[in-house]
Amino acid sequence: MNSRQIEIFVAVMKAGTISRAAELLGVTQPGVSRTIADLEASVGFLLFDRVRNRIVPTPEGRLLYDEVQAAFRGMDKIRSAAARIRDHGAGQIRVASLSALGSSLVPRAVRRFRDRRPDTAVTLMVLPSRDVRNGVVSGEFDLGLAADEVDVSGLVHQPFVSPRALCAIPLGHPLAEHSLVTPHDLAGLDFVAYVPEDRARQRLDLAIAEAGAAPPRIVVETIYAATVFALISEGVGVGLVSPYAIAGFDQSRIVLRPFEPAVHSKSVLLLPADRPKSQLVRDFIDCLMAER
Incomplete structure (x- = not known):
């Protein structure tokens, strides 16, 4: 069995006659008949009965045709999937x-x-x-x-x-009166910080050290920006936050002030x-x- 035999078999099933199938395929009628005979020999059963100069699909021939059509539909799905992947990616x-x-x-x-x-x-x-x-x-x-x-x-x-971090301050905190916050302003204050391995935390620590300021009092360390924001909103302490980190949250309970020198969150x-x-x-x- 080969793909050419299947192609001719499908053409005969659709056309209803050997001669019409040959015409559609652009081949000779004896060539179609010979290919159908070869396919029947390959599968081991008759595909068509010859009745009064007409061909009629056998039950086995109809079953095979159904399987071929199902396979073709599967190929169509594969072609459609390939087109979607080509045009739009994997979905x-x-x-x-x-x-x-x-x-x-x-x-x-x-x-x-x-x-x-x-x-x-x-x-x-x-x-x-x-x-x-x-x-x-x-x-x-x-x-x-x-x-x-x-x-x-x-x-x-x-x-x-690489946004410049802002100092986030609980509403009513004395630091909220400042228009600008510096390392010296943080000295001894309760502070919500990222964990020591965080690069932005390291940049803040360096800025405080270079300013010769006393460090703040770290009361909570965490890895999540959302947690830092939530803790500051609850009045646990002040902290540095990325403007991106707070953009999706209610800021009515905090005050934001610039921090100098610049500390970037990259x-x-x-x-x-x-x-x-x-x-x-x-x-x-x-x-x-x-x-x-």
Whole structure:
């Protein structure tokens, strides 16, 4: 059995006669008859009965035709899927983000992306930066956004955003009377901080040391921007926050003031190094860039 025999068999089934099938295929009638006979010999049963100079499909022939049609429909689905992948990507994109961007910038990018790609499903996970990095390396995520302290070896990476941190102060706190906050203003105050390995925390510690100021009193350390914001809103202490980290939250219970010298909260865009970017990933990156 070969594909040419199947093609001719289908033509005969659709045309109803050997002569009409030969005409449609542009071949001779004896050639069609010979091919059908060869196919019958190959499958081991008759495909057509000859009744009064007419051919009538046998029950076995009809069953085979049904299977062939099902196979053709499967091929059509494969062709359609290939066209969708060519034009739109795989139909799903998996994104991971650090907390500081996961409540504001990234959701806005998802909205923009959904406007462009309404048929594409998006998985968004907000995770610690190390888990974002590991997920991109393992292939669990198509792209990720992480703090700049992560190990970027084995990844394609580029700087993403580097906003200047603001000092967040609980409403009614004495520091809220200041128009500008400096390291000396933080001396001895209850302070909500990121964990010591956080690069923005390290930049703040360096700024305090270089200013010769007494350090604040660290009362809570955490890895999540949303947790820092929530703790400050509850009056636990003051802290430095990225403007991206607080954009999606109610700011009525805090006061924001510039901090001098500048402390930046830097992030990087991470991509797997072992595979090229799909069109979906390119489109999502375009949406991220548009929302920066």
